[in-house]
Amino acid sequence: MNHLPLIIKREYINKVRNKSFIIMTFLSPLIFVGIFALVGYLSSVNNDKVRTISVLDESGMFASDFEDTDTQKFNILSGITLEEAKKLNEDSGNYGLLHIPKTLHITDLAKQTTFYSEESPSLSVISKIENNIEDKVNGAILKENNIDASRIEELRVIVETRQESFKGEETSKEGSFAKLIFGGAAGYLLFMFIIIYGNMIMRSVIEEKTSRIVEIIISSVKPIKLLLGKIIGTSLAGVTQFVAWVVLITILSTVVTLIFGIDPAAMQAQQQEMIAQGATGSPDMAMKIYSAYESLPLINLIIMFLLFFIGGYLLYASLYAAIGAAVDSETDTQQFMLPILMPLILAVYVGFFTVIENPHGIVAQIFSYIPFTSPVVMLMRIPFGVPIWQQIISVVILFATFMGIVWFAAKIYRVGILMYGKKPTYKELIKWLKY
Amino acid sequence: MEYLLKAENVSKSYGNFTALNNVTIEVPKGSIFGLLGPNGAGKTTLIRIINQITMPDSGKVFLDGETLQPHHIQNIGYLPEERGLYKSMKVGEQCVYLAQLKGLSKVEAKKRLKYWFERLEIGDWWNKKIQELSKGMAQKIQFVVTVLHEPKLLIFDEPFSGFDPINANLIKDEILKLRDDGATIIFSTHRMESVEEMCDHIALINKSNKILDGKLIDIKRAYQSNTFEVGLLTDDKTAVTTALKERFDLQPASFKSINDELQYKIKIPQNVAPNELVSFLTSKGQLNHFVEVIPSANDIFIETVQKN
Numbered sequence: 137m138n139h140l141p142l143i144i145k146r147e148y149i150n151k152v153r154n155k156s157f158i159i160m161t162f163l164s165p166l167i168f169v170g171i172f173a174l175v176g177y178l179s180s181v182n183n184d185k186v187r188t189i190s191v192l193d194e195s196g197m198f199a200s201d202f203e204d205t206d207t208q209k210f211n212i213l214s215g216i217t218l219e220e221a222k223k224l225n226e227d228s229g230n231y232g233l234l235h236i237p238k239t240l241h242i243t244d245l246a247k248q249t250t251f252y253s254e255e256s257p258s259l260s261v262i263s264k265i266e267n268n269i270e271d272k273v274n275g276a277i278l279k280e281n282n283i284d285a286s287r288i289e290e291l292r293v294i295v296e297t298r299q300e301s302f303k304g305e306e307t308s309k310e311g312s313f314a315k316l317i318f319g320g321a322a323g324y325l326l327f328m329f330i331i332i333y334g335n336m337i338m339r340s341v342i343e344e345k346t347s348r349i350v351e352i353i354i355s356s357v358k359p360i361k362l363l364l365g366k367i368i369g370t371s372l373a374g375v376t377q378f379v380a381w382v383v384l385i386t387i388l389s390t391v392v393t394l395i396f397g398i399d400p401a402a403m404q405a406q407q408q409e410m411i412a413q414g415a416t417g418s419p420d421m422a423m424k425i426y427s428a429y430e431s432l433p434l435i436n437l438i439i440m441f442l443l444f445f446i447g448g449y450l451l452y453a454s455l456y457a458a459i460g461a462a463v464d465s466e467t468d469t470q471q472f473m474l475p476i477l478m479p480l481i482l483a484v485y486v487g488f489f490t491v492i493e494n495p496h497g498i499v500a501q502i503f504s505y506i507p508f509t510s511p512v513v514m515l516m517r518i519p520f521g522v523p524i525w526q527q528i529i530s531v532v533i534l535f536a537t538f539m540g541i542v543w544f545a546a547k548i549y550r551v552g553i554l555m556y557g558k559k560p561t562y563k564e565l566i567k568w569l570k571y
Numbered sequence: 572m573e574y575l576l577k578a579e580n581v582s583k584s585y586g587n588f589t590a591l592n593n594v595t596i597e598v599p600k601g602s603i604f605g606l607l608g609p610n611g612a613g614k615t616t617l618i619r620i621i622n623q624i625t626m627p628d629s630g631k632v633f634l635d636g637e638t639l640q641p642h643h644i645q646n647i648g649y650l651p652e653e654r655g656l657y658k659s660m661k662v663g664e665q666c667v668y669l670a671q672l673k674g675l676s677k678v679e680a681k682k683r684l685k686y687w688f689e690r691l692e693i694g695d696w697w698n699k700k701i702q703e704l705s706k707g708m709a710q711k712i713q714f715v716v717t718v719l720h721e722p723k724l725l726i727f728d729e730p731f732s733g734f735d736p737i738n739a740n741l742i743k744d745e746i747l748k749l750r751d752d753g754a755t756i757i758f759s760t761h762r763m764e765s766v767e768e769m770c771d772h773i774a775l776i777n778k779s780n781k782i783l784d785g786k787l788i789d790i791k792r793a794y795q796s797n798t799f800e801v802g803l804l805t806d807d808k809t810a811v812t813t814a815l816k817e818r819f820d821l822q823p824a825s826f827k828s829i830n831d832e833l834q835y836k837i838k839i840p841q842n843v844a845p846n847e848l849v850s851f852l853t854s855k856g857q858l859n860h861f862v863e864v865i866p867s868a869n870d871i872f873i874e875t876v877q878k879n
């Protein structure tokens with residue numbers, strides 16, 4: 137007689153039908169998209185105002201260098217003194233006044249330009265102005281020294297080491313970066329999943345005790361089956377909710393973009409602009425990242441991602457189940473919470489610090505076998521090439537530990553129900569194992 | 572006699588605490604077996620061992636001649652003292668689920684539930700959630716869940732707690748009917764009047780040891796003390812009392828009577844027939860009251876436990 141599917145089914149249906157679960161499934165994406173829409177709206181309102189900046193250019197060099205944009209207008213003043221200009225600005229409600237004095241030598245401008253305003257000006261405004269002046273001053277100095285600015289640009293050399301493994305596979309810095317991103321993303325996804333759904337599993341394990349049905353259940357099924365069923369059933373409910381969230385968020389954000397008229401084309405243009413600004417020789421870089429992704433051992437990665445993600449999640453879920461097994465009510469669980477998340481946080485840090493440094497170093501290797509850290513660390517290492525047998529050993533250790541912890545939790549559970557009302561200490565837990 | 576359940580030399584300890592010490596019980600087929608004992612004596616531990624919730628440290632348990640195995644849970648129905656149901660689940664679904672765990676098919680479970688719900692007049696609860704029911708109503712559901720898979724062995728731990736007298740009676744009749752239909756019942760309770768009413772056999776456990784067991788009638792016989800309660804109407808109370816004291820063991824008694832009479836509990840030696848006492852008494856005055864004192868289960872319980 138197989139109880140496991142029955143228990144899984146009950147846990148799943150019970151979770152999915154639960155009112156607060158349903159509400160959260162639909163509410164969370166709303167809140168999520170709502171907050172983003174709000175932030176987007178607020179920042180657009182914030183930037184909506186056109187700032188008028190008066191420029192008093194006594195040097196007479198910059199008149200044509202300040203170009204108006206959608207949000208900034210420059211009002212070039214001339215023929216008045218600084219005091220007059222200040223007064224004029226104070227009354228007009230302009231954003232500020234830029235004063236470029238006449239100096240003996242152009243380099244002195246670097247230190248003597250002043251921006252007057254009611255409130256302290258935003259960083260972006262100041263840096264833009266500074267850039268303008270800097271370019272001009274630099275150009276002037278080069279000219280003064282008879283240096284052709286365009287020649288400098290021509291003569292600049294960019295060093296790029298080609299990376300190639302002995303087998304002839306090309307790698308690149310950007311590729312390494314892509315690989316790390318993959319592992320890191322997997323790690324964070326796991327982390328999020330555990331934090332969101334770990335508690336749910338714990339509560340589900342406590343459920344029988346708070347409703348006092350535990351003895352009836354335990355006289356029908358083995359605790360290990362009950363716990364396994366709970367972990368799997370609750371996880372499936374979690375996956376369901378997660379998928380629902382992804383779908384809903386996608387739909388909602390599309391709707392929101394359409395309704396609020398945030399023009400996707402404009403956003404794309406903006407992105408392209410950003411890429412163009414961000415990276416010199418950008419198409420090349422994009423190509424490299426793209427080819428880095430292409431060169432990843434994709435099938436291996438996808439399989440291992442699934443195995444490690446499921447295994448890692450189940451492992452931590454079983455720890456939550458063990459806590460649930462040890463206590464009578466949720467209020468008793470606090471003391472056990474921190475130790476659970478520590479190894480996971482450690483894994484993410486180890487992943488980012490040691491794997492970046494040396495993917496096949498001894499520390500990275502050890503941590504990719506320890507089941508509590510392997511889901512993150514091994515996933516980060518795999519793109520750099522880990523022999524299949526090592527991956528398999530690590531997965532086997534992971535799942536074996538999961539089963540071990542469930543067994544351990546079942547043991548605690550069995551003893552725990554015989555002792556109602558006592559808050560267990562770690563010492564007592566160890567003692568229970570001997571029963 | 573044929574035994575459905577045998578526990579042989581079962582011992583169990585938790586750390587330094589011994590919960591059961593070498594306990595042997597034999598539960599005859601088709602009987603109602605009272606498992607008695609003060610709080611903390613080890614009854615629940617024994618019941619949990621029978622239900623395979625815990626394992627004994629030593630000793631063996633046999634069900635119907637076979638060593639207890641996991642599949643036997645289908646043959647046992649257990650109503651624990653500490654009981655409850657999933658609060659947010661609907662009554663019908665919950666019963667079907669619990670029956671499925673005991674090995675019934677969904678269809679069969681539904682069929683039997685219908686029968687029981689009609690029998691106990693709880694038909695319209697199917698779609699209610701447990702949290703909407705009163706405690707007594709929930710207890711009824713629990714009773715149904717316990718007996719639904721028609722197990723050979725039923726274990727009831729304080730089955731009447733939480734019931735009003737009418738429903739308690741209803742459940743009592745159901746238990747007796749189950750016995751008549753062939754089930755064997757282990758019955759653990761502190762309510763001695765129900766033991767008196769229902770049990771054929773009892774075992775008394777105190778401080779982890781079994782201190783008494785057997786047929787209830789046999790035990791009572793063993794605890795018989797040849798004591799009679801007497802009410803005698805006489806003119807000279809002092810003289811009669813002195814005369815009685817010379818021949819018998821006297822203890823004061825008090826029972827309700829409309830007469831002003833001598834009231835005693837009189838214990839006669841083994842070799843004296845009760846009739847001799849009667850003729851002695853009638854020669855002294857008017858005998859209004861003569862009753863043999865039979866120990867109640869309550870008396871036996873208290874006496875044995877205290878002696879122990």
